[in-house]
Structures are given as structure tokens and as C-alpha cells.
Amino acid sequence: MNKEYDVLIIGSGIAGLTSAIKLAEKGLSVGICTREQEPKHANTYWAQGGVIYSQKIWDDEDSLVEDIDKASSHTANLDAARILAQRSPEILEEIFLDKANTEFDRGNSGELLFTKEAAHSKARIIYKGDYTGKAIQVSLLNYLNDSTRFPNVEFLTTHTAIDLITPNHHGVAIQQRYEENKVVGAYVFDQKNLKVQKILAKKTILASGGIGALYLHNSNASSSRGDGHAMAARAGAQMLNMEFIQFHPTTFYSGSGHRRFLISEAVRGEGGKLLNSKGEAFMEKYHPDKELAPRDVVARAILSEMIALKDDYVYLDISHKDGDWIAKRFPTIHQYCLDHRVDITREPIPVVPAAHYTCGGVKTDLDCKTNLRNLYAVGEVACTGLHGANRLASTSLLEGVTFGYIAAEKIIEGITSEQTYDADKIRDWRIGEDSVDLALVAQDIQTIKQTMWNYLGLTRSKNRLARARAMFREMSDEIHKFYRHAALHDELIGLRNGVEVANMVLNASVRNKKSVGCFYREKS
Numbered sequence: 001m002n003k004e005y006d007v008l009i010i011g012s013g014i015a016g017l018t019s020a021i022k023l024a025e026k027g028l029s030v031g032i033c034t035r036e037q038e039p040k041h042a043n044t045y046w047a048q049g050g051v052i053y054s055q056k057i058w059d060d061e062d063s064l065v066e067d068i069d070k071a072s073s074h075t076a077n078l079d080a081a082r083i084l085a086q087r088s089p090e091i092l093e094e095i096f097l098d099k100a101n102t103e104f105d106r107g108n109s110g111e112l113l114f115t116k117e118a119a120h121s122k123a124r125i126i127y128k129g130d131y132t133g134k135a136i137q138v139s140l141l142n143y144l145n146d147s148t149r150f151p152n153v154e155f156l157t158t159h160t161a162i163d164l165i166t167p168n169h170h171g172v173a174i175q176q177r178y179e180e181n182k183v184v185g186a187y188v189f190d191q192k193n194l195k196v197q198k199i200l201a202k203k204t205i206l207a208s209g210g211i212g213a214l215y216l217h218n219s220n221a222s223s224s225r226g227d228g229h230a231m232a233a234r235a236g237a238q239m240l241n242m243e244f245i246q247f248h249p250t251t252f253y254s255g256s257g258h259r260r261f262l263i264s265e266a267v268r269g270e271g272g273k274l275l276n277s278k279g280e281a282f283m284e285k286y287h288p289d290k291e292l293a294p295r296d297v298v299a300r301a302i303l304s305e306m307i308a309l310k311d312d313y314v315y316l317d318i319s320h321k322d323g324d325w326i327a328k329r330f331p332t333i334h335q336y337c338l339d340h341r342v343d344i345t346r347e348p349i350p351v352v353p354a355a356h357y358t359c360g361g362v363k364t365d366l367d368c369k370t371n372l373r374n375l376y377a378v379g380e381v382a383c384t385g386l387h388g389a390n391r392l393a394s395t396s397l398l399e400g401v402t403f404g405y406i407a408a409e410k411i412i413e414g415i416t417s418e419q420t421y422d423a424d425k426i427r428d429w430r431i432g433e434d435s436v437d438l439a440l441v442a443q444d445i446q447t448i449k450q451t452m453w454n455y456l457g458l459t460r461s462k463n464r465l466a467r468a469r470a471m472f473r474e475m476s477d478e479i480h481k482f483y484r485h486a487a488l489h490d491e492l493i494g495l496r497n498g499v500e501v502a503n504m505v506l507n508a509s510v511r512n513k514k515s516v517g518c519f520y521r522e523k524s
Contacts, residue, residue: 001197002423005031005154007411008185008201010161010228013042014133014397015379016207017140018095018404019411024150026412031199032153033188035160035223035490040137043209043221043380044400047133048264048332049117050125051397053092054085059124061085071119071294071392073517077385083366084386084395088402095401100139104128117269117393118292125394130264130330136397156199158191160490161227162429164204164235164375170426181236182373184421187429189488196429196488202418203374203411206232207404210358210380211245211501216453218355219248219262225494226501228381232362233500237370240383241360242501243508246391246518247458248356249298250274252349253313254340260354261336263316265393267349268292270329272318275348276305282314296390296518299353303458306352315348353458357396359387359518360508368407374418376407389517432485441491444475448498452505460509461522469510472503 006028009016020030032039054064061082068081096102104126105113116123128135144150165185167176185200208228212220233239250267251260268274268291273281286301287293293301302314318326323345327334330344337344361383368376368384377383379400386399455468476499483496515521 003031003197003199004420004423005029005199005201006415007031007203007205008033008199009205009207010186011042011207011209011379011381012036012039012155013044013207013209013379013400014136014140015400015404016205017144018401019205019207019378019408020153021095021099021140021144022405022408023411024144024153027152028412028415029152030154031156031201033156033159033161033186033199035158035191037158039155039157040141041221041223042137043224044133044397045137046219046221046262047397048130048262049266050115050127050132050394051092051136052124052394053089053112053114053126054124055089059122063121064124067119067121068386068392068395072388072390075388075517077388080366080384080386084398084402087406088398091402091405092398095405096136096139100143102139103135115266115269117265118289118298119294119392127266130266130332133397156188160189160191160493161208161231162187162189162196162488162493164231165198165200165426166235166372167421167425169235172425172427176425180373183235183375184426186231189490189493191490194488196431198423198426198428200420200423200426202415202420203376205407206362206375206377206381207379208381211505212355212358214448214452214498214502215355215457216449217251217260217352219251219260220355222259225498227494227497228377229361229504230497230500232370232375232377233504235372235375237372237375238363239360239504240363240385241389241508242504243512243519244359244387244389244517245355245505246295246357246359247299247353249295249302249353250316250351251354252337252340253352260352263333263349263351264330265295267316267318267330267333270318271321272316274298274302275315275317277309277311277314294390295393296520299458300520302351302353313350313352316351317348318344319346319348357391359383359389359391367410368403369410376411378404378407389519432487434482434485434487436486436489436492438489438491441489441495444479445491445495445498447471447475448502452502456502456505456509459520459522465506465510468506472499472506475499476503
């Protein structure tokens with residue numbers, strides 16, 4: 001069965017939900033597709049630190065732009081940074097404060113509380129404890145899920161997007177090959193009914209998140225495996241800055257597990273100190289801002305200490321602060337650490353770096369348009385160049401809400417001139433019949449994760465990149481050969497996308513000979 005919407009949104013995080021709210025308010029029909037059973041399970045949900053609220057009454061636009069530029073090692077697209085600084089305060093107020101009633105921590109008089117994070121020149125970040133992302137995600141979903149308010153919104157859960165539909169690739173007639181390269185919807189796999197739907201839409205928004213889950217150690221949701229990046233590239237979209245993978249310096253070290261629990265940057269912002277196994281504070285050796293240096297500097301400093309002392313982790317200590325204050329300010333972190341036998345009010349936290357944020361992605365202009373007609377990209381899957389080679393703390397949530405809003409504005413302006421493409425002119429998806437051995441799929445996914453971590457991680461070198469290329473070349477051939485004839489499964493779709501995105505990161509890393517921002521390449 002086919003479906004039609006005015007706008008199809010792939011992904012259910014902050015960027016996609018913001019777009020959906022604005023589009024639905026104008027009466028457009030919106031389909032929100034997510035591979036998860038619950039739309040709340042997006043990377044937004046796991047964000048801890050906060051979101052920038054740069055109020056014009058006390059924080060000028062120039063200072064935020066300067067901080068973004070400085071954190072990026074002066075590689076950011078300053079036009080994108082300027083738009084973020086100019087538009088974000090009013091957008092944040094409208095979406096979070098006026099409509100979704102998102103809860104943020106407030107003082108005794110009801111005023112919003114602000115904190116400072118690494119590489120910020122001012123305390124301009126609002127937060128909800130240490131679970132800001134959860135507060136935002138739940139509030140947006142509650143607002144959008146009101147069927148009385150938005151009967152024109154449909155969530156397609158446990159639906160995995162397979163490919164974007166382009167008539168010149170998927171048309172039934174040879175003449176369609178000559179049409180303008182445009183996106184008219186997506187093929188989507190219904191995991192429960194094991195069927196593929198053709199979903200046609202006048203406009204499509206990619207809001208599928210990043211690629212962090214392709215790394216062995218990461219802080220991301222499992223959905224951050226690069227599905228949107230791979231689909232866009234196959235359709236002909238341009239990709240940008242894929243070598244710039246930001247590693248969060250501090251995730252909880254438990255000795256096992258691949259998804260690492262994030263220890264928010266706000267812990268360092270509130271005075272947490274990094275210590276090596278000798279109990280020595282070491283950050284002053286690496287940067288004058290010490291614990292508040294940019295994330296790439298902190299992450300590599302931690303790695304250097306681990307290598308020098310042959311340790312598996314270092315420590316982050318906030319125990320010098322009042323215990324009751326710690327428990328109130330960081331309730332989620334406090335409880336998680338207690339569950340893992342660490343009382344952060346009395347002892348330091350064992351921490352290691354982990355893959356955290358994808359600075360590159362699908363290239364868009366400042367209206368969120370890709371080079372493919374009718375395809376937009378917002379949030380972590382997109383790349384306006386805002387972050388350049390490294391992301392300033394707490395810009396990700398702000399980027400999602402701001403550019404999600406802008407994408408909706410631009411779609412509303414131009415959608416009346418668009419017609420839904422004729423579904424009969426698009427081929428049906430042919431489902432393979434060969435059985436899928438999920439054990440082999442899991443092993444291949446694990447190989448990708450290990451290769452990404454060992455050879456395309458915090459530091460890269462000519463030899464490591466060569467080793468990764470050899471491994472990915474063999475995997476790519478085998479996976480694509482098998483994929484053509486195999487029965488569909490969500491994990492198999494993820495594997496196909498994963499190896500393609502891994503190659504994007506590899507190729508971008510090979511081309512870039514210069515260490516900058518979160519990209520560090522050894523000379524040999």
C-alpha cells in the first residue's frame with residue numbers, strides 16, 4: 001500500500017519534530033518516519049548539557065559567532081553561525097517556552113538559570129538538570145501528539161527508510177531518466193508486516209541524526225548509524241566534512257558495553273577537574289583553558305595521559321562541591337554512577353572519550369536545501385558548515401530547533417507549486433528471498449565498529465587509513481552482493497548504510513592531510 005503526504009520527515013529528533021510542528025500548523029499533511037518503536041528514542045533524548053539561549057538583552061550576536069568560530073579552529077561557516085545567533089532566540093522562545101512548555105531549571109523568582117560550558121565566553125546555556133534533551137524531546141512529542149490540534153500528523157514507527165525515491169533512478173520508463181534530479185518520497189520498510197511501502201511526498205526532510213553508533217565506543221542512540229547520509233549520497237546529494245567526527249572527552253568507563261553513558265560537559269563547566277591515575281590534574285599541560293578547552297583538545301589530552309600511564313581511563317572529579325548540590329544539579333549522572341558503584345559526591349568518576357557528534361553531513365544551503373530538488377536536511381545529518389571542524393558545546397540542540405524551523409518556513413513558501421508524483425510511475429520495491437543470517441550481520445556490524453574506532457578514531461595515520469580501506473573494500477563488495485538478493489531486515493539495511501558511510505569518513509580522511517579541529521592525522 002502506498003502513502004502520500006505533503007511532507008515526509010525521516011527522523012524524530014528535535015530538528016524533525018520542530019519542522020513537523022511548523023508544517024502541521026499550516027495545515028500540511030506530515031508523515032514522520034522512524035525505525036524505533038517509540039519516537040522519543042532519538043539522539044535528542046540522550047542530550048544532557050543544555051541549549052544555548054543567547055538573549056539579546058545581555059548577550060550580543062557577535063560573541064556567540066566568535067565562540068563558534070574559535071571552537072571550530074576558525075573553519076566554521078560564519079554565515080550559518082550568524083543566522084543561528086540572529087534567529088535562534090525567538091525560535092527557541094516560540095517552540096520551547098510558548099508552545100511545548102519545555103521545563104528548564106529556574107531560580108526562586110522563576111528566572112531561567114544559565115550555565116557555562118567549554119569554549120563559551122559567557123554563561124548562556126539553559127538546562128534541565130542533566131537531562132535537557134529528554135525534557136525537550138518529551139515536550140515536543142506531547143505538543144505534536146495532540147490529535148485535536150494536529151490531526152494531519154502521522155507517526156510511522158518501526159518503519160525503516162530504505163532509499164529516497166528519485167524518478168530518474170526509480171521510474172518505470174526510460175524517459176524518466178531525463179527528468180530533473182529530484183526526490184519525490186522514500187521506500188520504507190515496515191518492520192512488523194515485512195512489507196515495503198512507497199511513500200510519496202511533495203517535500204522530504206532528512207532529520208535522521210548522525211553516525212556515532214558506527215564507532216565501537218560512542219554516546220549515541222543505536223539509530224545514529226548514518227542511514228540518512230547513505231540514502232542521500234545514493235540519491236546524488238553532496239556530502240561535506242565527513243572526516244570531522246567529534247569525540248566527547250568524558251563518558252563513563254565501565255569496562256564493558258559499546259554505548260557509553262555520557263558524563264555531561266556541564267560537570268566540567270561547574271568545576272569538575274580531570275585527574276590521571278596518579279591523582280594529578282593534567283589539563284594545564286595541554287591548554288590554558290584547562291578543563292574548559294575545546295572538546296578535541298580535552299579528548300586527545302585524556303588519550304595522551306592514558307597512553308603515557310598505560311591506563312584504560314582517567315578520572316573526572318566534582319566531589320569537592322557540596323554533595324546535595326551535586327545530586328540536584330546532576331541527578332541522572334549521580335544515579336547512574338551510584339548504580340555502577342561510584343558515588344560522585346565522594347569520589348571521582350572513571351571516564352574515557354567516545355564518538356559523540358558528526359560535524360559533517362549532507363551539504364545544504366542556509367535554507368536547508370540540498371542539491372536535490374525537494375530534499376531538505378536538518379539537524380546532525382545536515383551540514384551547513386556551522387560547526388566547521390569542531391562543534392561548540394550545546395550548539396547541536398539549538399541548530400536542530402533553529403534550522404528545523406527554517407526548513408519548514410522555506411517549504412511552506414514553495415510547496416503550493418509542487419505536485420505529488422504519480423506513484424504508478426515509480427517501480428515497486430523488489431524484496432529479495434534469500435534468508436538473512438543475523439549472526440553474520442551482527443559480526444559485520446561489529447567489524448565496522450572496531451575498524452572505525454581503531455583506524456578512524458581520535459587519531460588517524462596513513463597506515464591506519466590504508467588498513468581501513470582494505471577492510472572496507474572487501475566488506476563493501478560482499479555486503480552489496482548479498483543485499484541485492486536478501487530478504488529485508490532493519491539490521492541488514494543498517495549494515496548496508498554503515499559500510500557506505502564508513503567509506504565516506506575514510507575517503508574524507510584520506511583527502512584531508514591537515515590536522516584541524518576534531519580531525520587529527522599523524523604525519524606518518
